[in-house]
Each structure stands twice: as C-alpha cells, then as structure tokens.
Amino acid sequence: MEGILFPRGVVEEREGLKEYSSRGGYEALEKALKQLSSERVLQEVADSGLKGRGGAGFPTGKKWAFTAECPETPHYVVLNGGEDEPGSKKDRLLMENLPHLVLEGVILTAYAVRASKAYLYINAAYDEATRSMGDALAEAKQAAYCGERIAGSDFSLEILLTPAPSNYVAGEDTAALEVIEEKKPLPRQKPPFPATAGLFGKPTAMNNVETLANVPPIIARGAKWYRTFGTPESPGTMIFSLNDEVKRPGIYELPFGTALRYLIEECGGGTRDGKRIKAILLGGPSSAFLSADQIDLPLDHNSVRAAGSSIGCGVVRVITEGSCIVEETLRIAEFFAAESCGQCPACRMETNMLAAMLKKVQQGQGGAPLLDQFNKVISFNRGKGFCNLIHMPGPPIESALKLFRSDFEFHLAHGRCPQN
Amino acid sequence: MKRICLVCQNVDCKSRGSEEIMKELQQRVADQGLTDLEVKPYLCFGACQEGPNVVLYPEKSWYAGVKKEDLDDIMKHIAGGPHVTRLDTIDTSLKELIYQLLETGVF
Structure with a gap:
C-alpha cells in the first residue's frame, strides 16, 4: 500500500534537494506562502487529525494553536530529534534519508505558528542524521526556502542546529529546551507548557520528527486526502x-x-x-x-x-516463548533507574526501589508478599515528579505481574527462570 | 534476626550529611560492642525533603532530619532507652509503605 512519508517504500538513500523537488518537494511551502494564511495552514493540520508521533499522541493542530494564539513574541519552533527511546529508529531514518521532507515540515510549522526562529534538536550520536539535516539546511538556504523572505514572501525564518545529549531524559521536551538554552538536560516543572512558555520563556511549538514530516503532504494534498489513511480518530x-x-x-x-x-x-x-x-x-x-x-x-x-x-x-x-519476563522487566526497571535525571526525589526513590525490588525477585530473595508491594510503590508516587519518567516503569511492571505472575512467583521461590 | 539501623544514602540525605551520620553510628555501635545490631546504608525512603532519614528495624522507628547532636538519643534508644519522639515526624502512609517493603525483605 502507498505510504504518506515513504510513497514508494522505505527510502534507503539520502534524498537531496533535486530529487525532493522532482517529486513535488517544497510545493506545499510555496502553496502555503502564496495562497494560504498561517491560520489556514494551522487549520488544515488540525482538520487532518494529525497526532504527535513522539509518544504522547497529542493533536498537533491543537498544540500549535496554543503557540500561534499567544500574544507573547517571538515564537519558536523546536524539532525534537532527541529520539532516545530504546529500539526506535524512525526519526533517525527520516532525518538521514528524507531531510528535506523534515525541513519543509519545520518551515511550514514555523509559518503556521508565526515563529521567526527554529531549532533542529538532533541526537548527538546521530552523526549521519546531523550531517544530512545540516546539508539540507544549506541547500534550502541556497534555494531561498529558509532565511530572509522565503520564496519571495514576507515570511522569514532562521534555522539553527543544536546537538542533543544522548541520554534518555534529554529527549523530554522541556529538558530539550534547557539544552538549547545551554543548560543541563533537566526537565522543567509543568505547567507552564512549552506551547505557551517554552524556549527562553516564549511560546514554542515542539514536535517530533515524524510528526513534522507529515505536514508537507497534508498541506500539499489536503486534510481530506490525509484522512483517507488510517482511522477517523487516528488518521494517517x-x-x-x-x-x-x-x-x-x-x-x-x-x-x-x-x-x-x-x-x-x-x-x-x-x-x-x-x-x-x-x-x-x-x-x-x-x-x-x-x-x-x-x-x-x-x-x-x-x-x-x-x-x-x-x-x-x-x-x-x-x-x-523461552524469554524470561522477570528479566525483561528488570532490564526495563534498571533502564529507568539509570536514566532518571535525579532531580525529583520521588522519581529517584521509585525507579531505584522498583529496580531493587525486581532484583530481589530475580534472585529469589524476599518474601512472597513482595509481589504485592510493586503497585503500592507505583501508586505512592503517582502524580509526582516534573516529567513523565516517574510514571514509566509502572505499566510494564504492573502488566507483567498481571500477565505472567507465575514467572515472578517461580523466580521469587527458586531464584531462576521457570524456563531453564 | 539481627536488628538493623538503616541510614538513607540517596542524594538529598547525603547532601545533608547522612554519610557522616552513618559512619558515626557504625563507630558508636562498634565502640559499645553492640553485636546484635548492624548499621547499613539504604537506597531511599522517599522522604528526601526531610532527611537524613534513619530507620530502626524491626522496631519500626523512623527518625527524620537527624543531626549529629541527635545521635546520643538515638544510641540510647538502640541500647533499650526511650523512643526519640521529636524526630518521629514522618507521615504514617509513607511509614506503612516502607515498613511493608522491609517486611518483604527489601533492604
């Protein structure tokens, strides 16, 4: 089936400006600047039902509206290419092979939310993606798709590249803002949310790479076309x-x-x-x-x-079959304990405690009631912490205990996997 | 079972001197030849704002905001003296959670 981002299957090589233009690249931007108001662009994205692809699934149009409607100026756009989710490779692939699609999405976003400056926040471990986006930026400047008076319009946009530290929490939106402000990658307390008080305290539209790659096709072919993909609640x-x-x-x-x-x-x-x-x-x-x-x-x-x-x-x-869910869950808990930035006491306590408790289960130390303590620690810390990390170990642990309780009971009793 | 005295060694408690508190307690316990009690570090009791936190188990006495000058009274309690009421300030629900964890063997 035809895709939206990869119309002819997953792209294996980097697409330069020439190739991108030959398949209609930057036509959405030209169309927007010549024929559509920024409100119209925002409305089209809202009508498309596009939702964030970074994890939270928040409606993109709604998020942008908070920024666009904010009287404070200047407005900023941040492309979040931190991508530290274990196993996720999509944003990297998009930035490496379809840099102009991503860049056009960034420029359209800036137009929609009336931003004058955009930051491309890219995982510092992604050498090729960084190079590819940097080259695309230079090519786009040359072609007057960014910089002063884009494509002969009144709209100007400065775009800068910022390397993102490669630790998990640095991909969190407000931690990313701190990094761009040249501070440590520590999440901020919310509210306020970045949409209204983000970078340097100003309204900031922050979106994941894949999310923004969807914007040019939406503007080029319309929300109605976009909605022919997917379901009514999750289009595309x-x-x-x-x-x-x-x-x-x-x-x-x-x-x-x-x-x-x-x-x-x-x-x-x-x-x-x-x-x-x-x-x-x-x-x-x-x-x-x-x-x-x-x-x-x-x-x-x-x-x-x-x-x-x-x-x-x-x-x-x-x-x-044959994999040990206790070991899987322990690895997840240890990952979050290691990645907790440590600034919120409750998060330190929860992530470290859950990992320590799972270690006890894995090694067969501790009494049978230990298995009933996990949800107590998780509930105790619900609603605490500046960012979501504190809530992250909960779902895998609680679901694993529910679905595979006998694995946990066996481990606790014998200190080894039931499989071995 | 050996009695234990757990002293939190997480960031906040440490920044308030819990490492010195633990070492001092270990020294005093050794000096007094209390062989039935072990002073051990603990991961975190979740009461970081109120640290340094010291918990005696199985007595289930939780002392918060412990300073060096409180150690005489804590040592008296360890040796069979009275509970140090002024340091017992932690919320009951958190105590319950932590005591349950200790009961299931999470040290």
Missing part, C-alpha cells in the same frame, strides 16, 4: 520499528488501524525460528505488555489504549 500512517525477534526486523510505515498481526507476520515474516510469541511490548519500554492473544489488536491510539497499553512512538518488541 505511523512508522513502526520492529525488533530483532522477527525474521525481517526494520521500519514499516502502515496506516493506523492495521492489525498488529499484519505488522509482525506479513511485514516482519513472523518470529525468528518460528518460536511462539509470549508477549508483545508495543510503544517502547514504558508501555504495558500485551499477551500473545492480543495480536489481532488494531494499531491505532484508541484500540491500543483500550487494550491497556500505548502505541507510543511505534516501537514493537516481540518477546518469544
């Missing part, structure tokens, strides 16, 4: 990153609403060695585990939420 497509447990791991763009089974079996070719699926972790390590019998779940925000999980940024991990 999403790029899924499929892990190594399947025969053909990689990046797949699929319309929302596609069954998880299609992604795993048709795209991924099923599990490596034909092993049976034990669990599926959809949306990254902060999502709840799904059981194998949930494989027919449609991949859209509402269906996944109703199943108790989250589509997140589209990372899909297939966990096969």
Whole structure:
C-alpha cells in the first residue's frame, strides 16, 4: 500500500534537494506562502487529525494553536530529534534519508505558528542524521526556502542546529529546551507548557520528527486526502520499528488501524525460528505488555489504549516463548533507574526501589508478599515528579505481574527462570 | 534476626550529611560492642525533603532530619532507652509503605 512519508517504500538513500523537488518537494511551502494564511495552514493540520508521533499522541493542530494564539513574541519552533527511546529508529531514518521532507515540515510549522526562529534538536550520536539535516539546511538556504523572505514572501525564518545529549531524559521536551538554552538536560516543572512558555520563556511549538514530516503532504494534498489513511480518530500512517525477534526486523510505515498481526507476520515474516510469541511490548519500554492473544489488536491510539497499553512512538518488541519476563522487566526497571535525571526525589526513590525490588525477585530473595508491594510503590508516587519518567516503569511492571505472575512467583521461590 | 539501623544514602540525605551520620553510628555501635545490631546504608525512603532519614528495624522507628547532636538519643534508644519522639515526624502512609517493603525483605 502507498505510504504518506515513504510513497514508494522505505527510502534507503539520502534524498537531496533535486530529487525532493522532482517529486513535488517544497510545493506545499510555496502553496502555503502564496495562497494560504498561517491560520489556514494551522487549520488544515488540525482538520487532518494529525497526532504527535513522539509518544504522547497529542493533536498537533491543537498544540500549535496554543503557540500561534499567544500574544507573547517571538515564537519558536523546536524539532525534537532527541529520539532516545530504546529500539526506535524512525526519526533517525527520516532525518538521514528524507531531510528535506523534515525541513519543509519545520518551515511550514514555523509559518503556521508565526515563529521567526527554529531549532533542529538532533541526537548527538546521530552523526549521519546531523550531517544530512545540516546539508539540507544549506541547500534550502541556497534555494531561498529558509532565511530572509522565503520564496519571495514576507515570511522569514532562521534555522539553527543544536546537538542533543544522548541520554534518555534529554529527549523530554522541556529538558530539550534547557539544552538549547545551554543548560543541563533537566526537565522543567509543568505547567507552564512549552506551547505557551517554552524556549527562553516564549511560546514554542515542539514536535517530533515524524510528526513534522507529515505536514508537507497534508498541506500539499489536503486534510481530506490525509484522512483517507488510517482511522477517523487516528488518521494517517505511523512508522513502526520492529525488533530483532522477527525474521525481517526494520521500519514499516502502515496506516493506523492495521492489525498488529499484519505488522509482525506479513511485514516482519513472523518470529525468528518460528518460536511462539509470549508477549508483545508495543510503544517502547514504558508501555504495558500485551499477551500473545492480543495480536489481532488494531494499531491505532484508541484500540491500543483500550487494550491497556500505548502505541507510543511505534516501537514493537516481540518477546518469544523461552524469554524470561522477570528479566525483561528488570532490564526495563534498571533502564529507568539509570536514566532518571535525579532531580525529583520521588522519581529517584521509585525507579531505584522498583529496580531493587525486581532484583530481589530475580534472585529469589524476599518474601512472597513482595509481589504485592510493586503497585503500592507505583501508586505512592503517582502524580509526582516534573516529567513523565516517574510514571514509566509502572505499566510494564504492573502488566507483567498481571500477565505472567507465575514467572515472578517461580523466580521469587527458586531464584531462576521457570524456563531453564 | 539481627536488628538493623538503616541510614538513607540517596542524594538529598547525603547532601545533608547522612554519610557522616552513618559512619558515626557504625563507630558508636562498634565502640559499645553492640553485636546484635548492624548499621547499613539504604537506597531511599522517599522522604528526601526531610532527611537524613534513619530507620530502626524491626522496631519500626523512623527518625527524620537527624543531626549529629541527635545521635546520643538515638544510641540510647538502640541500647533499650526511650523512643526519640521529636524526630518521629514522618507521615504514617509513607511509614506503612516502607515498613511493608522491609517486611518483604527489601533492604
């Protein structure tokens, strides 16, 4: 099926300005600047139903409206290319191979929210993506798609590149703002939200790379066309990153609403060695585990939420029979404990405590009631902390305990996996 | 079971001197030859704003905001003296949570 971001399948090589222009690149920008008001561009994106692809799934048009309507000036745009979610490779691929699509999305966003400056915040470990975006920026400047009076219009936009530290929390929106302001990557207390008080305290539209890559096609072909993909509540497509447990791991763009089974079996070719699926972790390590019998779940925000999980940024991990869920969960808990920035006491306590408790379970130390303490620690810390990290270990741990309690009980009793 | 005296060693408590508190307690326990009690570091009790936090277990006495000058009274309690009421300021629900964790073996 035809994709939106990858109309002819996943692009393997970098697309330069010439190639991008030859397939209609920057026509959306020219159309917007010549024929559409910034309000109209924003409205089109709102009508398209585009939702953020970074994890939260917030409606993009709504987010932009907060910024656009803010009387404070200047307005900023930040492209969040921090992408530190384990297993996620989509933003990197887009920046490496489709840099102009991403850049045109940034410029259109700036036009829509009336920003005069945009920052491309790119994971410092992504050398090729940084180079590719930098080159695209130079090419776009040369072609007058950014800088002063873009394409002969009254709209001007300065675009700068900022390297993002490669730790998890640096990808959090407000931590990213701190970095751009040349401070440490520590999340800010919210509210206020970046949309109204972001970079240097000014209204800031912050979006994930994949989100903004959807903007040029929406403006070029309209919200109505965009809505022919996906479901009414989740229009468009999403790029899924499929892990190594399947025969053909990689990046797949699929319309929302596609069954998880299609992604795993048709795209991924099923599990490596034909092993049976034990669990599926959809949306990254902060999502709840799904059981194998949930494989027919449609991949859209509402269906996944109703199943108790989250589509997140589209990372899909297939966990096969023989894998130990206790070990998986411990790895996740240790990841969050290590990545907690440490500024909020409750987050330090929760992430470290959960990891320590899981370690006890794994090693078979501690009494049977230990398994009932996890949700107490999680509930105790609910609503605390500046950013969401404090809430991230909860869903995988609680769902793992619910779905695979016998694995935990066995580990606690014997200090080893039931499989071995 | 050996009695334990847990002293939080997370960032906040440490910044308020919990490392010295722990060392001092260990020294005094050794000096007094209290072989039935071990002074150990603890990950975090979740009461960071009120640290340094010291918890005696299985007695379940939680002392918050402990300073060096409080150690005489805490040592008296350890040796069988009275509970140090002025340092017992922690909210009951947090105490319950932590005591339950200690009961399940999370040290």
